[in-house]
Amino acid sequence: MTTADDFRLLGFTDADRADTERMVVDEQEVARFAATLRARIGTFPSAPRDEEMPTDPLVSLAGFLQTLPDLRRFHRERGVPDEISRATLADLGRHLALHRRTHGEFGLETHWWLTAAWSGGLYHLGRLHFLLQQPREPVPGVEHGEWVIDVHIPETGPLRPDVVDASFEQARRFFATHFPERPARTATLTSWLLDPYLLDNVGPESNIARFGRRFTPYGTPWDDNGSTVYFVFSTRDLDDLDRLPRNTALQRLVLDRIAAGGHWQVAHGYMPFR
Numbered sequence: 001m002t003t004a005d006d007f008r009l010l011g012f013t014d015a016d017r018a019d020t021e022r023m024v025v026d027e028q029e030v031a032r033f034a035a036t037l038r039a040r041i042g043t044f045p046s047a048p049r050d051e052e053m054p055t056d057p058l059v060s061l062a063g064f065l066q067t068l069p070d071l072r073r074f075h076r077e078r079g080v081p082d083e084i085s086r087a088t089l090a091d092l093g094r095h096l097a098l099h100r101r102t103h104g105e106f107g108l109e110t111h112w113w114l115t116a117a118w119s120g121g122l123y124h125l126g127r128l129h130f131l132l133q134q135p136r137e138p139v140p141g142v143e144h145g146e147w148v149i150d151v152h153i154p155e156t157g158p159l160r161p162d163v164v165d166a167s168f169e170q171a172r173r174f175f176a177t178h179f180p181e182r183p184a185r186t187a188t189l190t191s192w193l194l195d196p197y198l199l200d201n202v203g204p205e206s207n208i209a210r211f212g213r214r215f216t217p218y219g220t221p222w223d224d225n226g227s228t229v230y231f232v233f234s235t236r237d238l239d240d241l242d243r244l245p246r247n248t249a250l251q252r253l254v255l256d257r258i259a260a261g262g263h264w265q266v267a268h269g270y271m272p273f274r
């Protein structure tokens, strides 16, 4: 039973709370997914296997709600301060709001992403999210089985270098204090923000370029217009690009490159975490 306090803690809007309370989901599926989530808490697997994810994202949502007490208990056992636990879990409400903004209705298309927070390995520390994990693919200088910190950027305002510095500082202290048995020497990032063309063209003094240049590229970037268009325009629709706004320098850069036949890319990078 999710209480009014829980909905507040999880950052639900009134509309998303109301739709959650009246959604109808397969209870057996929810119980199965909740058991999967419980088994993952504290193990920090890098991502759920496809077959572990419910096909109906609302089943996932119900599973997240059902396992909230388990996750809160894990945070307390690890000595995670309550305000950090709350800020981290409010990502669920934020993703419901993002879904509503993108699709105009209740839903949780990014349900797979919330499994990171629900593993107990992801924390909202200052400006950024940090996920303690063992990378599935090789990272330069990282041995097999070694822990790394995967960095994520919620859409919560500008990425100013000073707040990013403070966030990394906080994260270094946080993980050394609460997860000392899983020391990480390296931070990783996989993002449209590391597209080499973006970093060369967004302006060297922009927050994006200054953030991206912290990371050393590795691996081969891959084409993914969808990711960049989603993060810049909040739409999954790639068919009607002419109708998208051209208000910011970045919006113009994104649209002009696609119009010229180019492809936006997602790329990997790493940096020292100590």
Ligand SMILES: CC(C)(COP(=O)(O)OP(=O)(O)OC[C@H]1O[C@@H](n2cnc3c(N)ncnc32)[C@H](O)[C@@H]1OP(=O)(O)O)[C@@H](O)C(=O)NCCC(=O)NCCS
Binding pocket: 152, 153, 154, 155, 156, 157, 158, 159, 160, 190, 191, 192, 193, 202, 206, 207, 208, 209, 231, 232, 233, 247, 248, 249, 250, 251
């Ligand atoms: C990453 C992010 C915080 C950077 O924002 P920022 O600090 O404002 O970025 P910059 O200052 O470097 O912006 C440079 C230009 O791009 C514009 N811009 C930056 N991010 C933008 C976005 N998501 N949508 C539209 N325009 C954007 C800025 O307005 C600025 O243009 P201007 O000079 O015309 O004002 C922002 O893009 C964002 O919130 N993205 C969504 C979350 C995300 O992408 N996470 C990573 C997922 S892998």
